[in-house]
Amino acid sequence: MAKIQMKNAIAELDGDEMTRVLWAVIKEKLLEPFVDLKTEYFDLGLKNRDDTDDKVTYDSAAAIKRLKVGVKCATITSNAARMKEYNLKQLTRSPNGIIREELDGTVFRTPIFVKNINCSVTSWKKPIVLGRHAYGDVYKNCEMKVDGPGKAELVFTSADGKEIRKTIQEMKGPGILQGIHNMDSSIESFARCCMSYALDQKIDCWFGAKDTISKVYDGNFKEIFQRIYETEFKDKFEKAGISYFYTLIDDVVARVMKSEGGLLWACKNYDGDVMSDMIASACGSLAMMTSILVSPNGEFEYEASHGTVQKHFYRYQAGEKTSTNPVALIFAWTGALAKRAELDGTPDLAEFAKKLEKSTLDVIEEGIMTGDLARLAEPAAKKIVNSWEFIDTVAARL
Incomplete structure (x- = not known):
């Protein structure tokens, strides 16, 4: 079968932990057999962001602006525990925050409904x-921790040098401040x-x-x-x-x-x-929601609305095949491909994206689903599967 062609590339932003694992499986099983996938790849894994001092994040945002369409895997926003776990140089900023700031966009999130959930x-x-x-x-934000008493002030210095100053708090002892x-x-x-x-x-x-x-x-x-x-x-x-x-x-x-x-x-x-x-x-599940960042200039970034599924990743590292729901990751790809098709005038690519979404939801409505949905299904799930089995079932139906 001849693969569906793409006229232009999309910016592909890879991520972290369990979602990074499933991102690769989705590409291998659901996309690359059918589409001659054209992407500009950016590794937004936590360690690479730290190694590049977030340059890779800003580069990916620039690519979305240039290509008009991006697709993003879930990423870790570092904290003290992550800094130690990944041996980071510094606490890196939220990659989502950087991209949203660069695109000046609004995120629209919508639940994905299925009949039996x-x-x-x-x-x-x-x-x-x-x-x-x-x-x-x-x-x-701008934050600081203070070790003892003092005056906390909010100061604005205008371009002409005039100053506005307000007292936030007379600190009586150690505390925290945020602007x-x-x-x-x-x-x-x-x-x-x-x-x-x-x-x-x-x-x-x-x-x-x-x-x-x-x-x-x-x-x-x-x-x-x-x-x-x-x-x-x-x-x-x-x-x-x-x-x-x-x-x-x-x-x-x-x-x-x-x-x-x-x-x-x-x-x-x-x-x-x-x-x-x-x-x-x-x-139903955090994995049953679409998330689209839309900029005022007509740039679109499709992403998973949930996190990196940290606990499942640790179980995966221990050799377990987890029942992590990949629907939001699949729909991030279908949304990006459908928008690429709309902008490029490639109806066969748009039809593929629609069929992949329908195949995914049909599998769930047939009673085959991951564990997060099985707890809520009415009638009860016929079969609870791990992530790989779910993706294989969608691929077979597709």
């Missing part, structure tokens, strides 16, 4: 799309991306922050969202029969739990990190 939240009948801001806040920021231009892009996506999907857009406590920081998010809505989207939303709604983040959480779904929930960066995992888990 019921949501833990019984009121949810339709997918909730989570739009996560992808710049700033704690992901581009975060965001940019109006990035918040504006975030608002436009979310409202454009809601309009395209014809679903309501909800946004929540905590402006009652963070009156300046979160208040600025609230004001910009409202201004963008009023000046650019209000008439379009009304014509489409959808609405924009702002309330406090804790109120949004309460409302979402009682909704039937079918809406776009816009979240600040950290809120989106947490709430997307909650939605994915409630819908």
Whole structure:
């Protein structure tokens, strides 16, 4: 069989631990037998990021900008334990944070529904799309630990040399400090991306922050969202029969739990990190969710929405074939290939991506699944398989 051709390459960003292992298996079993795969490869494994002082991460972001499409495996964000485990030179930044910052994009995460996996939240009948801001806040913070008493200040020196100074806290003893920021231009892009996506999907857009406590920081998010809505989207939303709604983040959480779904929930960066995992888990598994980073310039990065599955990797290293769910990794590839096909005008590549997704979901709906889904399946799973067996079953069906 002649392989399906690609006109242009996509940026391929490899990752860490169990997801790195399965990334290679997916390419070998599900992609390379059918597609003449064209990628520009970047190794974003933790050790290589440390060895290159994150140059490889910035290079991969530049490649996504140039090629317009990227696909990313899950990666480790280092902490003290990882620094010791991998013998790192330094604590490296979040690679996702760097890429999101470079692309100035918004992350959209959507649960993958299958008929025999019921949501833990019984009121949810339709997918909730989570739009996560992808710049700033704690992901581009400045932190320090202080050893004793002193004055902590927030200082801004303008371009003309004028200084604004505010006291954060008179420290009575040892403690910790953190500075975060965001940019109006990035918040504006975030608002436009979310409202454009809601309009395209014809679903309501909800946004929540905590402006009652963070009156300046979160208040600025609230004001910009409202201004963008009023000046650019209000008439379009009304014509489409959808609405924009702002309330406090804790109120949004309460409302979402009682909704039937079918809406776009816009979240600040950290809120989106947490709430997307909650939605994915409630819908079955963290591995049953798509994640797409969309930049205002029309660049797209498709990734797994979950982590590197550390515990499974240690079991794999000990010789066990784990039952790690590879669906999000598969859908990262299908999303990237479908977007490449759309941009290049290659319908056979788009059709392949669609068939691979259908084959994957059909296997689950036939009752063959990994252990995370088997606990939730109704009717009960016919067969619980390890990751390699699942991928082989999808390949056979494909």
